[in-house]
Amino acid sequence: MSTHVPQEQDESNVDAGESRPRSSHQDRRLQDKADRAERNKQESEERAGEDEETVEIKVFRYDPEVEGKQEPRFDTFQVPFEKGMTVLDTVMYARDHYDSSLTFRHSCRQAICGSDAFFINGRQRLGCQTQIAELDTPVRIEPLPHQEVVKDLVVDMDSFYEQMEAVEPYFQTNEAPDDELAEQRQNRENREKIKMGTRCIWCASCMSSCNIAAGDDQYLGPAPISMAYRFAMDEREGEDMQDHRLRIIEQEHGVWRCQTQFSCTNVCPKDIPLTEHIQELKREAVKKNLKFW
Amino acid sequence: MHEHDVLVVGAGGAGLRAAIAAHEEGADVALVTKLHPVRSHTGAAEGGINAALRDGDSWEDHAYDTMKGSDYLGDAPAIETLCQDSPKETIQLEHWGMPFSREEDGRVSQRPFGGLSFPRTTYAGAETGHHLLHTLYQQVVKRGITVYDEWYVSRLAVTEDPDPEKRECHGVVAFDVQTGEVAGFRARNGVILATGGPGQVFDHTTNAVSNTGDGPAMAYRAGVPMEDMEFIQFHPTTLPSTGVLISEGVRGEGGILYNEKGERFMFEHGYASNSGELASRDVVARAELTEVNEGRGVDDEYVHLDMRHLGEERIIDRLENILHLAGDFEGVDGLVEPMPVKPGQHYAMGGIETDENGETLVSGLYAVGECACVSVHGSNRLGGNALPELIVFGARAGRHASGTDLGEAIIETGKTEDTEIGEVDTPVAPGAIHAGDTDEDAVADGGDPRSEGAGVIPEPNEVVERALKAENRRIDHLMEKDEGIQQAELREKLQKTMTRNVNVFRTEEGLKQALRDIREVREQYQDVYVDDPSRTFNTDLQQTIEMRNLIDTAEAITLGALARDEFRGAHWRQEYQERRDEKWLKHTLLSWNNGTPELWYKPVILEGEDKTYEPKIRSY
Ligand SMILES: Cc1cc2nc3c(=O)[nH]c(=O)nc-3n(C[C@H](O)[C@H](O)[C@H](O)COP(=O)(O)OP(=O)(O)OC[C@H]3O[C@@H](n4cnc5c(N)ncnc54)[C@H](O)[C@@H]3O)c2cc1C
Ligand code: SF4
Ligand code: FES
Numbered sequence: 001m002s003t004h005v006p007q008e009q010d011e012s013n014v015d016a017g018e019s020r021p022r023s024s025h026q027d028r029r030l031q032d033k034a035d036r037a038e039r040n041k042q043e044s045e046e047r048a049g050e051d052e053e054t055v056e057i058k059v060f061r062y063d064p065e066v067e068g069k070q071e072p073r074f075d076t077f078q079v080p081f082e083k084g085m086t087v088l089d090t091v092m093y094a095r096d097h098y099d100s101s102l103t104f105r106h107s108c109r110q111a112i113c114g115s116d117a118f119f120i121n122g123r124q125r126l127g128c129q130t131q132i133a134e135l136d137t138p139v140r141i142e143p144l145p146h147q148e149v150v151k152d153l154v155v156d157m158d159s160f161y162e163q164m165e166a167v168e169p170y171f172q173t174n175e176a177p178d179d180e181l182a183e184q185r186q187n188r189e190n191r192e193k194i195k196m197g198t199r200c201i202w203c204a205s206c207m208s209s210c211n212i213a214a215g216d217d218q219y220l221g222p223a224p225i226s227m228a229y230r231f232a233m234d235e236r237e238g239e240d241m242q243d244h245r246l247r248i249i250e251q252e253h254g255v256w257r258c259q260t261q262f263s264c265t266n267v268c269p270k271d272i273p274l275t276e277h278i279q280e281l282k283r284e285a286v287k288k289n290l291k292f293w
Numbered sequence: 294m295h296e297h298d299v300l301v302v303g304a305g306g307a308g309l310r311a312a313i314a315a316h317e318e319g320a321d322v323a324l325v326t327k328l329h330p331v332r333s334h335t336g337a338a339e340g341g342i343n344a345a346l347r348d349g350d351s352w353e354d355h356a357y358d359t360m361k362g363s364d365y366l367g368d369a370p371a372i373e374t375l376c377q378d379s380p381k382e383t384i385q386l387e388h389w390g391m392p393f394s395r396e397e398d399g400r401v402s403q404r405p406f407g408g409l410s411f412p413r414t415t416y417a418g419a420e421t422g423h424h425l426l427h428t429l430y431q432q433v434v435k436r437g438i439t440v441y442d443e444w445y446v447s448r449l450a451v452t453e454d455p456d457p458e459k460r461e462c463h464g465v466v467a468f469d470v471q472t473g474e475v476a477g478f479r480a481r482n483g484v485i486l487a488t489g490g491p492g493q494v495f496d497h498t499t500n501a502v503s504n505t506g507d508g509p510a511m512a513y514r515a516g517v518p519m520e521d522m523e524f525i526q527f528h529p530t531t532l533p534s535t536g537v538l539i540s541e542g543v544r545g546e547g548g549i550l551y552n553e554k555g556e557r558f559m560f561e562h563g564y565a566s567n568s569g570e571l572a573s574r575d576v577v578a579r580a581e582l583t584e585v586n587e588g589r590g591v592d593d594e595y596v597h598l599d600m601r602h603l604g605e606e607r608i609i610d611r612l613e614n615i616l617h618l619a620g621d622f623e624g625v626d627g628l629v630e631p632m633p634v635k636p637g638q639h640y641a642m643g644g645i646e647t648d649e650n651g652e653t654l655v656s657g658l659y660a661v662g663e664c665a666c667v668s669v670h671g672s673n674r675l676g677g678n679a680l681p682e683l684i685v686f687g688a689r690a691g692r693h694a695s696g697t698d699l700g701e702a703i704i705e706t707g708k709t710e711d712t713e714i715g716e717v718d719t720p721v722a723p724g725a726i727h728a729g730d731t732d733e734d735a736v737a738d739g740g741d742p743r744s745e746g747a748g749v750i751p752e753p754n755e756v757v758e759r760a761l762k763a764e765n766r767r768i769d770h771l772m773e774k775d776e777g778i779q780q781a782e783l784r785e786k787l788q789k790t791m792t793r794n795v796n797v798f799r800t801e802e803g804l805k806q807a808l809r810d811i812r813e814v815r816e817q818y819q820d821v822y823v824d825d826p827s828r829t830f831n832t833d834l835q836q837t838i839e840m841r842n843l844i845d846t847a848e849a850i851t852l853g854a855l856a857r858d859e860f861r862g863a864h865w866r867q868e869y870q871e872r873r874d875e876k877w878l879k880h881t882l883l884s885w886n887n888g889t890p891e892l893w894y895k896p897v898i899l900e901g902e903d904k905t906y907e908p909k910i911r912s913y
Binding site: 103170180 | 329337389400432622781823833
C-alpha cells in the first residue's frame with residue numbers, strides 16, 4: 001500500500017468534471033476548528049479549576065494534507081480521569097469530545113490486535129495496556145519513532161510487514177500425516193520452547209526501539225528474527241527446513257547485526273525474550289557453521 | 294477498477310479461511326479488509342475450538358449438545374455440517390502449524406466447556422483465537438493471496454431488481470483508509486462477507502471497536518434478510534471496567550463464582566444445581582445479574598470469579614493469558630485474589646441469512662462467520678462453537694464461490710411456502726427516513742437514488758461503476774457538509790440505550806424505549822457531518838459511515854426482541870417467562886423493503902440426516 005497523497009483530481013473518481021473546491025472549503029473548516037479549539041481550551045481550563053480530577057495529555061499532530069497541520073506540533077487536552085483509565089481511553093476521549101480529526105489506530109482494547117503501539121512518555125507501549133495512573137503527567141503521546149508518520153499517531157507499517165514476510169513466516173513441513181484426521185504430534189517441551197515466539201502481535205514496538213533497525217532499513221529486526229526462531233525451533237518442520245531458515249536469518253542484514261542492546265526485549269508488550277531468541281539463533285548458526293557471505 | 298474472481302470482505306478467521314479455500318480451488322481471490330488481517334477480532338478469542346477428535350466422543354454428540362444449547366432454534370443441517378467438518382478443519386489448522394496446547398503423548402489438548410457432554414474444546418493456551426488468526430494469515434502469505442488491507446468496504450454493488458431474489462452482486466465499493474481513494478472492486482464469481490460481530494451496538498462489550506455490523510447492515514439494505522437478530526449473547530465473565538473477556542476456560546478448569554457473601558451461588562441459590570459454573574452462558578449471566586439485583590453483588594455491580602485454588606502451575610500452563618488480562622486491565626492478581634466479573638455483550642447469534650454453503654438470497658453474495666446466520670447457534674451459542682463455524686463455513690463458502698459443487702443446500706434462503714408474515718407493534722416507524730429519497734440527506738444516509746437506468750439490466754461492470762458513483766456522492770456530501778452533528782455523540786446515545794434496554798433482561802417498555810431512541814438517532818443522523826477535512830486516514834469519515842450501520846443493526850436486534858414474545862436461550866422477556874414451542878420454533882427475519890423493515894418467520898429445521906431432534910426442557 002502506498003502512502004501518497006491523492007491528487008486533487010483523483011482518476012478513480014468517476015464523477016469527472018466535479019472537481020472538489022477543497023482549498024477554500026478547507027480554510028473555512030480550519031478557521032472553525034481553530035475557534036472550537038479555543039473554546040475547548042477554555043472549557044478544559046475551567047475543568048482543571050473544578051474538583052473533577054483531570055489528566056493532561058500532549059498529543060503529536062501532523063497531517064501532510066491539511067494546511068496548518070503540515071508543521072508537526074503537540075496539542076494539549078484535559079481528559080476527566082477515571083480509575084482504571086488507559087492511555088488509549090484518553091485519546092479516544094479527546095477525539096470523541098474535542099477533536100474528531102485526532103487520528104490513531106486501535107481496535108481490540110485488550111493488547112491482542114497490536115495496532116495502538118505509541119511512544120508514550122518516551123517509551124514504546126500499547127495505549128490500551130498502559131494505565132494512566134502509572135505515568136507522570138502530562139502524558140506525552142507520540143507516534144512510534146523511526147517509522148514514517150502518515151498522520152498524527154498513525155505510522156506507515158509497510159516496511160515492518162515486508163521484513164516480517166522476508167523470513168517466510170509460515171509453517172513448512174513435509175511430514176504432515178496424509179490422514180486428514182491424524183495429528184502431527186508435537187511434544188510438550190517443544191511447544192514450550194516456541195511458545196513465547198508465537199505470541200507476537202505485530203505491533204512493531206521492538207523495531208521502533210532498535211537502534212540498529214533505525215540505521216539499517218534492511219536489517220531484519222527483532223520481531224522477524226523471533227518469528228524465524230519460532231519456526232526454526234519447531235521440530236515438526238524438520239532438519240532441512242531448519243537449515244533453510246538459518247540461512248535466511250544469517251544473511252548480511254540478519255542476526256549478526258544485533259548488538260544485544262536489549263531495547264526490543266524491554267519494550268515488547270508480550271514479554272517475548274527477543275534478544276535471547278536472537279542469541280540462540282546465532283549459536284545455532286555457529287553450531288551448523290552456516291556462514292554464507 | 295480492481296477485478297478478481299472472488300472477493301472476501303473481512304480477514305478474520307472466517308474471511309481468511311474462505312480466501313484460502315477459494316485459492317485452493319484455483320480462483321483469483323482477494324481479501325479486502327478495514328484492518329490489517331492480524332488485527333482482526335478473531336485474535337481475541339481465548340477458550341478454544343470444539344471438535345469431536347477422541348474415542349468416546351462423536352460428531353453426533355457434539356450435534357446433540359449444540360442443538361440443546363441452541364434451545365432448539367438451530368437448524369439441524371447446519372449443526373450437523375458444523376460437527377461433521379470441525380474435526381478435519383481443526384486438524385487442518387494443526388497441519389498448518391497452529392501451536393495447540395499438547396498432551397503428554399503429543400496430541401492436541403482438549404478441555405471441558407459449558408454445555409458440552411465431553412471435554413472437546415481444543416485450545417492453544419488461553420489465546421486460541423490469536424493462534425488461529427495468525428496461522429491462517431501465514432497460509433495467506435504463503436500462497437501470495439492478494440490483500441487490500443486498510444480498505445473500508447462501504448457499499449455492495451448489487452443489481453436493482455424489485456425482487457431481491459433476482460438481484461445479483463457484482464462487487465463492492467471501498468476506500469483506501471490511508472489515502473482516501475475510493476474504488477470499485479468487481480467480483481466475477483462472488484463476494485463473501487466476513488465482517489465479524491456487531492458488538493459496538495452496546496457500550497459494555499467484549500468486542501473490538503471495529504466490530505460495527507458493517508456486513509449485515511450493507512447486505513440488509515441490499516435486500517438480504519437479517520435472521521434471529523434478537524439473540525445476543527451476554528458473556529458472564531467480563532471485567533467490569535473494560536468489558537475484556539475472562540475466558541470460559543477458567544470455569545472449565547474449575548474456577549468458582551462467589552457472591553459478596555462468599556456463597557457459591559450457582560449451586561446455593563439453585564440456578565444450576567447440576568452444572569453449577571458450567572451451565573450455559575445465558576443461565577450464568579442471568580444468575581449473576583440476579584445476585585447483583587438482589588443485593589448480593591460486590592460493590593453492587595459484579596461477582597467474583599476465583600481460580601486461586603487451581604494452583605499456580607496449572608494456571609500458568611493453561612490460563613496464563615488470563616493473569617495478564619486481569620492484571621493489565623483490572624489491576625487484579627488472579628493468583629492471590631478473586632477476579633471481579635460481570636456479564637457483557639459478547640456474540641451475535643443472528644446475522645445475514647445464509648444456507649450451509651454460505652450463500653445468501655442475492656446470487657453472488659455470501660456471508661460467513663459471526664456476521665452470518667447459517668443458524669448453528671440458534672438462541673444461544675455454546676462456548677467454543679464460533680471458531681469451528683469460521684473454519685467450516687469459511688472453507689465451504691470459499692469453495693462454493695469458486696464454482697465447486699458442494700451439493701444442493703438443504704436450508705432454503707428467502708421466502709418459501711412455509712413463510713409466515715409477522716407483525717409487531719412499534720411505537721415509532723422503523724426503517725429509513727422517507728423525507729424524499731432524492732434529497733441530499735438521503736445521500737448522506739447512503740441512500741441511492743434509484744432512478745438511473747431502471748428497467749435495463751446493466752452489465753456487471755456498470756453495476757460496480759454506478760455503485761462507485763453513488764458512494765462518491767455520499768462521501769463528498771459527508772465531507773463537504775460544514776455543520777450538524779458528529780457521529781461520536783450519536784454512537785454514545787445508541788450504545789447507552791441498547792445497554793439499558795436491550796440487555797440480558799428485557800421488558801416490553803424497555804424495548805419500545807430503545808426503538809424510540811434509535812429513531813431519534815436515525816433522524817439526527819440525517820444531519821451528520823465529518824469534521825476532519827483530510828482524505829488521509831480519515832477515521833472520522835470511517836466512523837461516520839459505520840454509525841449508519843450501527844443504527845440499522847441495533848434496530849433489527851430490537852425489533853426482533855420485541856416481536857419474540859417468549860423466553861428462549863439468551864432472549865429473556867419479563868412478560869413471557871416460558872419457552873413457547875407451539876408458537877416459536879421459528880426464525881425471525883427482517884427484510885429491508887425499500888427502506889421499510891418487513892418482519893417474517895420461517896420454521897426451524899429439526900430434522901437431521903437420520904434423526905429428528907426433539908425439543909426438551911433445558912435443565913442444568
Ligand atoms: C473476546 C472474545 C473471545 C472469544 N472466544 C471464543 C472462543 O474461545 N471460542 C469460540 O469458538 N469463539 C470465541 N469467540 C467468538 C469468535 O471469536 C468470533 O465470533 C469470531 O472470531 C468472529 O470471526 P469473524 O472472522 O467472523 O470476524 P472478525 O475476526 O471480527 O473479523 C472481521 C473482519 O472484517 C473486517 N471488516 C469489518 N467491516 C469491514 C468493512 N466495512 N470493510 C472491510 N473490512 C471489514 C475486519 O477488518 C476484520 O478483518 C470470542 C469472541 C470474543 C469477542
Ligand atoms: S516481538 Fe513484541 S514488540 Fe515486537 S512486534 Fe512482536 S509483540 Fe510487538
Ligand atoms: S487496541 Fe488492540 S492492542 Fe491495543
